[in-house]
Amino acid sequence: MKTLKLCREFYETLIGSILRAGVKLTVTPDGTFIDNRSSFICVGDLTGSEIICSKSTYLRLFCEARLYLTNKTLEEINNDDDSYYIATVGLLSTTPEDRHNLNLHEQLLLRHLKQIPETKWRLHEEESRFLQRELHVVKLLLTSNLKRVNKSSSLWLLFRKLYTLSRELNPAMKLDYCDLFVRSAANHFSNYYCWNTFRWMYDVENAENRSLMSESVWNFCFRNPKDSSAWWALGHTLSSDHRVEKHSIGHFNQLRVRFGFEPHVIDASLGPHSVKYIYHAQKVLKFIELAEVREWPPFLCLAKLLQYMSHRDQRQFLKSWRSDIELFESKHFKLDDKSVNMAMYEIGDDLLLRRTFESLLPRKKLIEYRGRVDARERH
Incomplete structure (x- = not known):
């Protein structure tokens, strides 16, 4: 019989940390913690929190999610059943480049945010909280100590899509994007997809947020003189490459059109x-x-x-x-x-x-x- 107990516990642990400051996800070798009362252990203090699971738990998470989603398509999933969405989160955390799972996860996400027959967006409080939880979960994955997750090009693309959705559906949503990039880069040296997304987001942001992003990459670079990707991102924020900016704005508008939004006019730098x-x-x-x-x-x-x-x-x-x-x-x-x-x-x-x-x-x-x-x- 298929069960989703571990995936659900994992998801609820992640979203349960949404109000904590500096929370991070860590997978450790078996035996690091003796406490076996929970598959996921939360530790922390006033400076930050950590969600920890063992490698064996991480493997069981993959097996459970994979088995649950075997041969499943969107048409077979009931609109009120959140178990398959939660299972896709389990696979995102273990095999982020799984194309079938990525597509299914995105389809289930959009279904939850849209009205039936899925032609109009719902902007109620429930959908806003759901999108905020999704962004929080993806942030935890991208700042985790898991290299193939942290550096996943597909997961960073998913973040771009979520960012695009939140800009339109809930512009008041608060998420510390600078913290996301800096912590992800700090976990893995020269994180290309992290800093590439940073440059993309910088090009489509307003002047105030650009200033905050520029300051954050300055500080990171001065602490990490060997990180070539970070220094290239810094050079991007300090110069005006119209070709790159035009490409970033074009990709941002492609995502907007894909989700049914009007293209957004963004003023490029003055030169x-x-x-x-x-x-x-x-x-x-x-x-x-x-x-x-x-x-x-x-x-x-x-x-x-x-x-x-x-x-x-x-x-x-x-x-x-x-x-x-x-x-x-x-x-x-x-x-x-x-x-x-x-x-x-x-x-x-x-x-x-x-x-x-x-x-x-x-x-x-x-x-x-x-x-x-x-x-x-x-x-």
Whole structure:
């Protein structure tokens, strides 16, 4: 006999945490917790909460949901039966790229939000709460410690759809989107789909929310100089790429039309003259200098900002770096990739010289990179 006891307990545990601050979902090895009174253990304090389940429970969740949904289609499911929707949530948490389950989950979600015969949207309190719970559940999955869930392209696309629906059906709904992106990225290094969705959402948001998003990615990047996806997202917020913005707005409107909404007119950025490129570039440069950054992502972000300056302004902006590099090379050896082995031999135990070498090498790499780009543009 098919049962859905575990999936229902899982779903109710997730939505039961909707009012808690900083809640996260964690799957741990068996035996981490001795308490077996519940399949899902909730722990926490004033700073945050955690929903924990064991790997064996996680496996049983998959098996139960898979068995319950075997060979099921939308036409066979009663409108008042929420068990199949809950089963699809169970599979989303274990196999987020299952196309059949994703389609069924979306169909059941839309059915709940629409009137019969499913042509008009219902905007009552019950549907609003349902959509808010759905967003909360998806947020917990995207910020979980499960790599294939956290980095799932399909799950991030589902989030975009939910965001589009909430913008139209319940614009007053509160969800800390900045917290979603930062926590998801913190769990898994260089989370491409996370930061790609961040850029997409940034392009379709209003000026106030853009400012909050830009601040959140600034703070994240300064704590994570090696995260290339995050730094690329930061570069996106600090520049005006009309091609990318147009693509984001177009995709947003495709989703709106798919759900029966009118295309939304969004003002794109005003162009390069509207952005303080020099100010932003100086902020990145100062971070590189003070932190003695040696990782390439911050330099690539800086290169993105430099492209909006004139050749003259670029040379003036990087003048001090050029001077430092010339001084080092005149006293020691040429800075390039081939000099790394030479540096290991000549520097020896001189830690200060080694630190200077490691800091100057990516700076010269950036200058040469911009030089090659400028040369191509002139031709």
